[in-house]
Amino acid sequence: MKIYKTSDGYCVYGIKKDKKLCFLADRFDYGNEIKKLLDTLEGLTFDSLIFIFGLDTGSYLPFMKELLCERNRVIIFEPNPEICKKSGTKLEDNITLVPFEENQVKQIFENTIHFKNINHIYFYAFGNYSSIYKEEYERLIELLDWTMINAASQVDLAKRFKKIFIQNMIANMNALNRCTPIHRCRLSNLNVPALVVSGGPSLDSNIRDMLSHKDKLDRYFIITGSRTVEALTKNGILPDMIVSVDPVDANFDMMKSCLDLEAPLAFYEYSNRYLVKNYKGEKIFISLLFSQTVEGFENYQGVFCGGSVAHACIDIANLIGCSPIIFLGQDFAHTYQKHHADSAVFDYDKNLPYQTTVVVKDVYGNPVGTTVTLDHYRRRLEHYISLYKDQKRIRFINCSYGAEIEGAPHKELAEVFEDEPTVRQKRNFIPSREIHMDGKKTIDSLLQFIEEYRVKASQCLELCEIIRSENQTKSLIEVEETDIDLQRILYILKVVSDFENHTNTKYLGGYFSEFVFEMKEKTFHMPAEDYNELTSDLQHQAKSFHIYFEQMKEMLENVNQIILETVTEFY
Known part of the structure; x- marks a missing residue:
């Protein structure tokens, strides 16, 4: 493996494959390779997840970084062990290089692709990687497709049967x-x-x-x-x-x-x-x-x-x-x-x-x-x-x-x-009554959780209405830490975080996943390039969270009603 200078001033790796010299990207118009990558990433949202097949010399990294915000994450799969060894794993705070290994790729896809981001996944094979590493590329695509289909089917299942x-x-x-x-x-x-x-x-x-x-x-x-x-x-x-x-x-x-x-x-x-x-x-x-x-x-x-x-x-x-x-x-x-x-x-x-x-x-x-x-x-x-x-x-x-x-x-x-030989006699299982669950107690705890966050949603709605009625234009990154509006937004963010990460939220099933999906797609849909500006804009935040808490209250009230009706029928 050797670095070569390209005709337009970049650097590209040349490797021997099947006794032939192959370049991992276009040696004569490397700039166009970078442009094709950047064009693919057009329309990035603040939470987009980007997978790239191939690092080469990494010449595209500075250009790609300009398109990203702090919430974006880039994972680059590299099939060439020498490049991995030379480059290390952490290229930037939100850009990681991963050696191509099938089980690891599969695990990464399963751990990162889910109902919250399924519509914001980007993939690109850089330069000549898809042809030089054809077998690895095809397996990568197969694993990505499999994970995407699985995640999409889970979203659909949760919505249909919520x-x-x-x-x-x-x-x-x-x-x-x-x-x-x-x-x-x-x-x-x-x-x-x-x-x-x-x-x-x-x-x-x-x-x-x-x-x-x-x-x-x-x-x-x-x-x-x-x-x-x-x-x-x-x-x-x-x-x-x-x-x-x-x-x-x-x-x-x-x-x-x-x-x-x-x-x-x-x-x-x-x-x-x-x-x-x-x-x-x-x-x-x-x-x-x-x-x-x-x-x-x-x-x-x-x-x-x-x-x-x-x-x-x-x-x-x-x-x-x-x-x-x-x-x-x-x-x-x-x-x-x-x-x-x-x-x-x-x-x-x-x-x-x-x-x-x-x-x-x-x-x-x-x-x-x-x-x-x-x-x-x-x-x-x-x-x-x-x-x-x-x-x-x-x-x-x-x-x-x-x-x-x-x-x-x-x-x-x-x-x-x-x-086929059948040398063993089949056995019936032996019942074991070891499960101890107080259904009513669990349901009461769930109903209390729903009521607690219904009340908190009302409180946050009130705070959003106060901010909007005062109509003050502020940048939240420029105000003092004691600023009342900043404190209001911080409380709202804490309620959202506590609610979305609470164990009891898992009981909400498809109602919760559909709610979060809709919020991401509509209310909090932000281009990556506008992320810093919009997240610090007081009025924009108040407007978005007002919609969030209205929908959250409606969802919780629906689930509460379903639980009460089911309890009446089965308990």
Whole structure:
């Protein structure tokens, strides 16, 4: 690696790649490379997050810095170890250089991209990096796309189900003391093969194979979601565990004829409250929220939720030690031009869009239609499987006929029954009533929190109105520390910070994430170049926070009403 002078006075690295000299950017018009980067960053907001692939000599840094404000963050991924060694990691206070390493890149994306900034992410591959480091670049794009899709789907999910999430969470608190935490099932069925049953079009064929080998089913641990319980029981196949993570009432309707089964029902905070309340069998609690909010719940475990109940079923099969984990009806595609198996279709499906929008390869290498959502679920499952590729204990087998699932080779279910050894006897789990939660006390604490911040929102609204009525034009960075308006703004900022970072805010779920998203997009949308001016402008701040606290009060009052209605129904 060597530094070369460019024709227009900059410096560029030249490296040997495949015995050829390659320049990491244009040696003749380096200024144009910098311009293309700066053009890409046009429209930066104060909270924009910028990812760049390639540092080269760093000649673009001084120009890029001029576009940034103190709240912006830049992360530069560098695939060349020599450049990383020469440059160090901290280039500026808000500019970091990170060696390209796949797991680290993935971790950074997951830790930095979320519902608050999803619309303010910038990415640029500098110079010739995308062609010289083609493999790394393509993997980087894949990881970024995956993270963005995941974050966007979480925002959409939270907004669509924000009310029912609150209702389910409040109601399900009342069931916890009669449940066993999922970690008590850990390794309870070590090396027992698991059949994970999903409702894809292949299920009908898989059920026929199950019935042909019914005498062997007692050697397999059968895990299924709500949709497919009836399809199994109608054929005399009893599941060993039912998993329900979907919040909507349709999940209760799917299970209406199966509420008296002995198989335990695994659920989490947002699972449908009517199903959790009315299911007669044992219940297993999966904690995704309360482990973060309830004292004493810190060690309660969650499971992998990749968008489909199948992900949770597969992770539970792994948690209890099963291997191989065998996928049935796990198509992730419109196999046979169907969205679900005939045995797993309900009236609920008539109102859902199932149009084919993407084509992928099926288990035989042939094209099959699917949707962006289903394909995203498939990719998430493939990522999950990849985490265990080096572990000998666990194997995955796909007996479905839909999309190919990398890491889970396809095999006929009939062959699995004939070829796979079943040396361990499956075991039922032993109930453990160790959860102690005072639902009413937790709800009272949440209601007190809501009332406290409703009052504080009113106080802050009053302060904003006073500032606006006095109509004083001030720069908050130029006034004395004792200035009354500065003190008012500081109090407002403290209320906002305390509210947004409070543990109880997590209970607000989609209401909170939608509220913050809307505030960022509309009320507090500031170009980076105007950040210092607008944040120090007294009247601008008062106007923006007035809108913030009006919307905050409305949100809190809505959530308060939903909680009270749910308490009346379930307590």
